[in-house]
Amino acid sequence: MSEFKAAKWPRKLRSTEWFGGTSRDHIYHRSWMKNQGLPADLFDGRPVIGICNTWSQLTPCNAHLRDLAERVAHGIYEAGGLPLEFPVFSTGESSLRPTAMMYRNLAAMDVEEALRANPLDGVVLLAGCDKTTPALLMGASSVDIPAIVVSGGPMLNGWFRGERVGSGTALWQMSEDIKAGKMTTDDFLEAEQAMSRSSGGCNTMGTASTMASMAEALGMALSGNAAIPAVDSRRRVMAHLTGRRIVQMVKDDLKPSDIMTRQAFENAIRVNGAIGGSTNAVIHLLAIAGRLNVDLTLDDWDRLGREIPTIVNLMPSGKYLMEEFFYAGGLPVVIKALGEGGKLHKDTLTVSGDSIWEEVKDVRCWNDDVIRPVDQALTANGGIVVLRGNLAPGGAVLKPSAATAELLQHRGRAVVFENIDDYKARINDENLDVDETCILVMKNCGPKGYPGMAEVGNMGLPPKILRQGITDMVRISDARMSGTAYGTVVLHTTPEAAAGGPLAIVQNGDMIELDVENRRLHLDIPEVEFSQRMAAWTSTVAVPPSGYARLFFEHVQGADTGADFDFLKGCRGAAVPKDSH
Incomplete structure (x- = not known):
């Protein structure tokens, strides 16, 4: 390219501050990017889309996200964007000590600073294990550039001697059976081989599946995202379509603050009650709301969940697993049921550009024992009690x-x-x-x-x-x-x-x-x-002597407000930092 010519775009993009001119600084930024073999015309003014990837072999739930990132990139290219993948700190509950929750805020800080400091116009958030979803949403909310979630999806059903084995749930049950003398250690070890038989997160309605559902209920993921099994080809299709969609979101300047309104959080709280979702969702949604300056409290959880029936028959509350939930129609069926019962703000916006009701109004339930009619609910008053x-x-x-x-x-x-x-x-x-x-x-x-x-x-x-x-x-x-x-x-x-x-x-x-x-x-x-x-x-x-543990101890707030850091509340925006070159 002998002369830089920016393509026409509906508005000025953030990335043009890095790539959009012929000055020494612009050439500096572009020329280094080209050492990856990127053609010159990829810097012609098209949107630069980050793929924020929590892939890590130390986070088993997320170990398959490299493949999904490639699918996202395909969609971004098709829609006329430039995809650039980058890693952020990955929090895996199954391995990280003392607990992944201690590092959720660290991951959120990583996401926020990466988004603000880099030439990104929009971002696809690749999440899986339970803390990665709220961490990515917290960080993206604090910057407030167009963002959309793709979940890694749940594992396939586990089976042991003809019985379903639910991630975590079966572990707690069998551990108690060992202590009660109902199960031998050899049986326990044999059952271990059946617990995690495919890529993906927990196959129960644990926190990973709950937070994937919360992302969808908030409008931050394409409809149907939450329940597709990790190894199902339709999970790759979801990633591909998400890549296409984020480019249009940048054109429309559709940001997290436009989607995650007070009404969207109320929808998510009610959905959590209907699915029998994790208590961890309380902390995570409070933290996300805090980044957006949305006034959400513990009392809202109690008030909004009081009359919500739990209609999803999944472990740990019921008997099925996420694979059956997907086959039954997944979260759109649940959202539709809430809408028909007058428990949904139907006009809340989603990343699709349509309202949440438009996304679900025509879906059908294919198994009414997995997703039950309201009059056959597992619990008449589900939700979370405060x-x-x-x-x-x-x-x-x-x-x-x-x-x-x-x-x-x-x-x-x-x-x-x-x-x-x-x-x-x-x-x-x-x-x-x-x-x-x-x-x-x-x-x-x-x-x-x-x-x-x-x-x-x-x-x-x-x-x-x-x-x-x-x-x-x-x-x-x-x-x-x-x-x-x-x-x-x-x-x-x-x-x-x-x-x-x-x-x-x-x-x-x-x-x-x-x-x-x-x-x-x-x-x-x-x-x-x-x-x-x-x-x-x-x-x-004991007060930790130094390091991140000391920072955490001194600045973490209580569970009743989301256990975020006091200095991270609110949206700090996407203002482009000064160029040092």
Whole structure:
């Protein structure tokens, strides 16, 4: 190319600040890009689209995303854009210690800064494992350039001796069966081979599938994206079509802030109730909303979810897995059911350019045992319950669809574990003073306490209780639990114990009252004693000496506002940084 000539475009693109002229700086930027074998006419003013890839072999759920990135690139080229793939920090819950949640905010920072600092006009967000979806949406929201999500998709069904094996859910069940003497270790090891038989994320309605569903319900992914199995050819088609679509979104300047409105978040909360989605969605949606300056609170989760029936019959709440959910019609069927029941803001915009109702109004359900009619719902009132009281003044959450109905109103004696190490040291002790009416309490497992707020809230029951045939007890903590888990588990108790919340003062033998119907969580001790304990409390949690752990400890906010960093709230925009050359 002897002379640079920018192509006509409806508006000035961000990338022209890097590539759109004949100055020394423009030539500097273009010439280095050409060492990858890119033809000169790719820099003629067409939109530059980033493919933000969380591929990593250390994140098994995302290990197939390299292939999807190629499919996205094909679509971008077809639509007249220039695709440029780049990696960001990948958070994998199955391997990362102390917990992937500790690094969600780090990944979001990586995404945000990569988008702002590079010559990108739009971005395709490739996500899979549960924290990668909110991290990418958080980062993209803070920059607010056109963005669209492609999920990696769930694994195929696992099968063991004729029974479905759900990711995570079966692991928790079989682990309890081992302790109860119902299963041998050899059987457990044999079942392991059946748990993960294809690429993809959890095949239950765990947090990965929940967050893929949230992306679709928010309007940030093409309709049908959430449920297509990772190895199904239609997952590649979805990636290809997404690549095409992002180019038009750049032409239209269709940004996350245009799509993820207050009404879109309300839709997503209701969808979460209908699918029996993970409690982790509460934290993640609050964090995403915070980046967009959308006023979303814990009380919205409780209010909007109260009358939403859980109609998706998937583990851990039901019996099927994501593969069957896809064959039954997937998330569009659920969204349509909410719309027909008057529980959907039908005119909210999606990345397709159409309203969410236009996307789903003509879909059909192909298996009404997997996606049930409202009058045959698994739980009449699903959603996420928000509990308050003197034990959780900032709120705590519980998932009714995964709980035991008889325990939703319960009074029991507290058996207290000061932290996760104390729990592991004592839970299998045959002399532990516990019976099935007790309430297991674990402290110091919140954002500051663990640190990172690990998925340990679904505490395994004591073996001597399991041997009695008891499979559920009330459990309370400031931790999270995996979306694949189940039980009558109170989570995200706020303020957390490490920050001096009332959970920190609970003692063995205290009586605790749980009343889900009245949204109450109460530590039943005299008010004078309550005040005295609070006044005498001192932290036992060590402050990390340095590094990211120290940054996390000092700046992470509570679960009730999304556990984001205090300095990352709000949208900082896409203003082009100064050129240093």
